[in-house]
Amino acid sequence: MRVTKIKEIIRETERIRTFVFEEKVDALPGQFVMVWIPDVDEKPLSLSKHKGDLTITVLAQGPFTNKMAELKVGDKVGIRGPFGRGFKIIGDNLLLVGGGVGVPPLAALADKAVEEGKNVTAIVGAITASELLFVDRLENIGARVLTCTDDGTAGKKGFTTDLLRDLLQKETFDSCYTCGPEIMMVKVLEQTKAKGIPTQVSMERYVKCGIGICGHCIVDGTGQRVCKEGPVFRDIEVEKITEFGKYRRDASGTKVYFRNR
Amino acid sequence: MRVTKIKEIIRETERIRTFVFEEKVDALPGQFVMVWIPDVDEKPLSLSKHKGDLTITVLAQGPFTNKMAELKVGDKVGIRGPFGRGFKIIGDNLLLVGGGVGVPPLAALADKAVEEGKNVTAIVGAITASELLFVDRLENIGARVLTCTDDGTAGKKGFTTDLLRDLLQKETFDSCYTCGPEIMMVKVLEQTKAKGIPTQVSMERYVKCGIGICGHCIVDGTGQRVCKEGPVFRDIEVEKITEFGKYRRDASGTKVYFRNR
């Protein structure tokens, strides 16, 4: 556990903020850190940049993340990590499919891929225009960005999976990377599997220790630890994860089933 | 604590044995090891070779050392160390003055000095001829050896300090090294000081931890630890050790005064 200060806070949307810390990292896109707000709690958050100042992008959606939204520049937080397995860049033509706060780790991946001279296409979805994340950032590094919103306020009206279907009818990719709501990722995998595109998925499960010892982030089928063998899994691994798209365990280890959206 | 086996036992005299172990060392002459006989005790013993197979030479004189004398080739003992500060070779013409089991660390020193191309003169004393230690070993490496015995059964009749007085009337040396009964070392120091020969002394005090933490081997005047800052001290240090030649502390820390011999 090391303590660092907030250097900068960027208001991305109404409920999403990016925090830049006075600490450097050199990690893999897809890896996460445990962020501690003293006397509050500690939660897993993905790196939204893989290199340079430690940066995370957080959706305020509950006690901890709301508290984060109240933090100010100069406030101290604790950091453990980076932890977990990140994305592996395979091939030259990469497709990224992200929804909501699933986009930040994909943005980090895009940075790295472009650095390595890869072609990046990103499908970015959100509920409404004001919630779309990192479209400019992705375009600025030279990625092709396709957007969609549930309400049609920006990009195509509909889901990322609709955009994906259209795209895959015309083009193919060396590999695909997806992060977002699990139901979305299930559908992404269905499509990329049908087209034979190797796909990597970033999964969220209830993380407590973050270092592979407590077992709270386990996934059924393989018994793998999301904090250690994940959060990024390859499609062939995901196929063996029997709970994928079906349920996840809460803080007590009780199964909570996803509602299809 | 590491456990090793006895490889070879050499009967040097009636009460003195050399033990060679299945373990290598690379240490300084003058350094010591803690030797553990399981279920018996653990005691400090000087290295009688500074390099190669770990070798010690032991005078049977009490419960522990008598037990050592009963050990057989293949028996297991525990070793900690080497510990302490060893002898420092200064100059080209070296004089060694050893009495009894003070000779082994000096023999190790002679090995090293000859390796480095120095001239070595050794005064070796004992009570009687059969107790003289390492005379052949020293001569074999090319050292000049002067012997004496209290009873005159070998070499000059008398003490090492008598031999030393005669020698220093004719010759001088770059430095002197002494190990043996403390009363002898006091007299050696007196003489070398008068002649301005820098001298190093190897002192024995009650060693328990061997690593400088318990304080049982402390010497008055400086508060130095024999196991850490010693067992080898330079003459200028010894001058500040007020108890030198006067008393030592026993296992309880109680002062025990030397009887002049």
Add this chain to the structure above:
Amino acid sequence: MVDISTKISGIKLKTPLMLASGILGTAGTSLKRIAVFGGASAIVTKSLGVEPRSGHKGPTIVKSIAGGLISAIGLANPGYEAFKEELDIAKEGGVPVIGSAYGFSFREYIEVAQALESYGASAVELNLSYPNVGKTGAFYGKHTELSYEVVKAVKESVNIPVFAKLTANVSDIVKVAKACEEAGVDAITAITSLEAMKIDVNTGRPVLGNKVGGLSGPCIKPIALRCVYAITKEVDVPVIGCGGITTGEDALEFIMAGAQACQIGTGILTRGITIFKKIAREMEEIMEKQGYRNLDEIRGIAH
């Protein structure tokens, strides 16, 4: 050939190296993985209670020196009822599954133990001391009489072997062990993690969400070893050594101190899930070198 198999309360173990409770033990698939892939000879579930518990706020864990941990998970568990299906999956691992039970009353201990028996657990291990869950939590294992009563109550209620897991945060662990023996316990597991904490000097705040937690890992090994040595000297029921076991040498120390078997937890942090296989190989190598053929030859020889 060295044979490191053993037996505890009639339960055969291919090695003495079991998984400790609370380590990767909240789901059946995880337990199965530790058995099949990791090589554990038996697996102990996370401690289960009557109700689901979410446990403490984070941080729940902070690394300490030398591969050690200070943790305060707070007995997060889905409750025993949800664990029926987990236990079924765990059993697919092909090794004995030991159910760990905790309770806030005798009745709760009994309820959980009986359920675990009905689910097919090979034994039940009573977690008598969980330092991180309020005053009630730490209660039983700290009191000789209460330890006696809990063990007795559970022994009268189930037919599978009953193990008692003890804490070293007591004045005299041997006294507690003796009380458990009198109450009819089948084996004693010693020890659980030791009360500890970490303060961050930048903020002046305790790091753990629960402020205090339990120290586990290599640092507590010499303490656990002495407990096992002291208990096996005075008590006849088998003892399972636990606390900081990370290498084959560590495990052999416990066997030589008199332990029947070992449990491993935090060691997974530094040596991975396959630590059970690694330690088994290391034990065999050392024993081979010293000319020992089986664990009975060395068990308790340090006495």
Add this chain to the structure above:
Amino acid sequence: MVDISTKISGIKLKTPLMLASGILGTAGTSLKRIAVFGGASAIVTKSLGVEPRSGHKGPTIVKSIAGGLISAIGLANPGYEAFKEELDIAKEGGVPVIGSAYGFSFREYIEVAQALESYGASAVELNLSYPNVGKTGAFYGKHTELSYEVVKAVKESVNIPVFAKLTANVSDIVKVAKACEEAGVDAITAITSLEAMKIDVNTGRPVLGNKVGGLSGPCIKPIALRCVYAITKEVDVPVIGCGGITTGEDALEFIMAGAQACQIGTGILTRGITIFKKIAREMEEIMEKQGYRNLDEIRGIAH
């Protein structure tokens, strides 16, 4: 400028960093050296008894992991009478000298404490628990009532401040601390080394001559810290933190947990005799960075 001076029972300390009992403390010259050369702000003597004791057979010490030790010296000491002249020399160090006393009866504790007072010790620290010396030894500190009685008896017999040094090998160290407070103790030192052992797997024998010993050094720091935190929460007399303190950060953790001062022992092994100076500098650096000016600002802020 950061000021890390402090005061305990009216005794002024230039830093909170005192030498712990039993470390290089059997002779006056050694204590003086730790004060003058090492920079300790006060020195505690080896625990002294009525009679000289040779202590246990060797090995008396074995290194454990992470710079730690398991030791069983067995209270070797020359007896208090021989220590009069040692104390005179120790005082030349220019810092307060605290005499540590042990006894096998109340009468012995009183006898040693009175002697230490007459020799000019600034305070007497009662060693209430020495795990390595038979059953009688460990007796007092493990029993709340006996701890109370010893402290009370000594308090009634001397005028210098009386410190009680506690062991964490009890079910509830806070209870013992409270008993000492009720008995009028001036300060509490927590903790002494923890019961532990090491077995050599080549020979199957316990390494220490006494078989079991006490674990000290970095490994026990999280345990000691929790004790200090728990005691200062419930007890008003000042607490001296001891156990594994090796760096400025360690010392600050204890102050933040509520300690008035610290004692350092095993840390000398890895950082040398000047550890007191080194830690003082490190504390100042950290405090400077965080903008703290003195220890009162941070004492107990982790509560």
